[in-house]
Amino acid sequence: MNGHPIAKEEIEQFKQLYQKGESTRSIASKLNKSHSIIIYHLNKLNIKRRSRKEAAKLGVQSGRIRIFENQIPNSSKKLSLEKAYILGVLCGDGFLIYNSNKSVYQIGLSAVDKEFVNEFRNSLSQVYRLNPTKEIHIPKISNWNNQSRTRLCSIKACENLLCYGKFGVKKWRVPERIKRADLEIQSQFIKGFFDSEGNVDEVGKRIRAFSINNNGLEDVKALLNGFGIESKIHSKKNKKPRLPSYTLSVQDRKSIELFDKYINFTIIRKKDRLKQIVSSYKLWVKPHREVIKLKDKMMELRNQGLSYEKIGKELNINKTTVWNHLNSRDRLVP
Numbered sequence: 001m002n003g004h005p006i007a008k009e010e011i012e013q014f015k016q017l018y019q020k021g022e023s024t025r026s027i028a029s030k031l032n033k034s035h036s037i038i039i040y041h042l043n044k045l046n047i048k049r050r051s052r053k054e055a056a057k058l059g060v061q062s063g064r065i066r067i068f069e070n071q072i073p074n075s076s077k078k079l080s081l082e083k084a085y086i087l088g089v090l091c092g093d094g095f096l097i098y099n100s101n102k103s104v105y106q107i108g109l110s111a112v113d114k115e116f117v118n119e120f121r122n123s124l125s126q127v128y129r130l131n132p133t134k135e136i137h138i139p140k141i142s143n144w145n146n147q148s149r150t151r152l153c154s155i156k157a158c159e160n161l162l163c164y165g166k167f168g169v170k171k172w173r174v175p176e177r178i179k180r181a182d183l184e185i186q187s188q189f190i191k192g193f194f195d196s197e198g199n200v201d202e203v204g205k206r207i208r209a210f211s212i213n214n215n216g217l218e219d220v221k222a223l224l225n226g227f228g229i230e231s232k233i234h235s236k237k238n239k240k241p242r243l244p245s246y247t248l249s250v251q252d253r254k255s256i257e258l259f260d261k262y263i264n265f266t267i268i269r270k271k272d273r274l275k276q277i278v279s280s281y282k283l284w285v286k287p288h289r290e291v292i293k294l295k296d297k298m299m300e301l302r303n304q305g306l307s308y309e310k311i312g313k314e315l316n317i318n319k320t321t322v323w324n325h326l327n328s329r330d331r332l333v334p
Helices: 008-019 024-031 035-044 052-062 081-090 114-128 155-162 176-180 183-197 214-226 253-262 268-280 288-293 295-303 308-315 319-326
Strands: 095-099 104-111 135-137 147-152 198-201 206-211 232-236 245-250
Touching (some): 008 024, 008 035, 024 035, 081 114, 081 155, 104 114, 104 155, 114 147, 114 155, 176 214, 183 214, 198 268, 206 253, 214 232, 253 268, 288 295, 295 308
Antiparallel strands (some): 135 147, 198 206, 232 245
16 A cells, blocks of 8 residues: 555554454544555455444443433323334234344334325334434335335333334234223324234225234224124145234124224225225115113213213123213223
């Protein structure tokens, strides 16, 4: 290289510092040399360069790189509508990575539907008062669509969500706090899950969700039942080594209309397909006049401390109907 010659002692110092875990830039700064000179002599000595991950790990251990634990507000500990949606997505297409060995802490989502990713991103921002990324991912496969992507890197946010249970395609279950929450909270959780895993079949007039996690789908089925939405789970045995897959299906007219009313989708294409199915049905008039006559009795039983479910059984009506008529005046607390 042009310039002043480098003494053998200095070159040996480059080698020793690098092998002790110093980065090429920190060596250059410490010895007042240019970064390119350090790299040139290390390459000349045939010293294998570290990968970015290895360099980052050593940087954290040495204190050169600091990981900031973004603080989150006390309000983030509450089970809100936005958090319920986040939890539903994490049981589907969303991901949560908590790896202390590699110092990776991420909550994120990548999908072709921009409005879906934006809803997830806004929910994260609303709950944790932090700014998730806004990215475009271009797949390496030429005929695949570009994807919107968002990520939130926060140890505290990851730890907060992990308090609700495990995530991952094989492990996820509906969190116990969601099961005990009111219908409004449950509705947002189900919406997050169906935005991820749901499908609307206009020809078959059905809504479906897919998973290899049968126990998780059974939990979702139980939540749907709370809204008066009937569903069935079908299994499919795949060729080895693939695991069996399961489909949760909502198909009867009443259940689809209840899904449309109480849950629905964020994703526009799914929302439009559901609207087409509901619009294709002939006019179906609910017996509102009969239900309205029972409203005073509903209020009386509610004031006596009865749950919506018990009121429904007492009056021989669905608990969702009870909740719908009393919700503006009374609401369960999660």
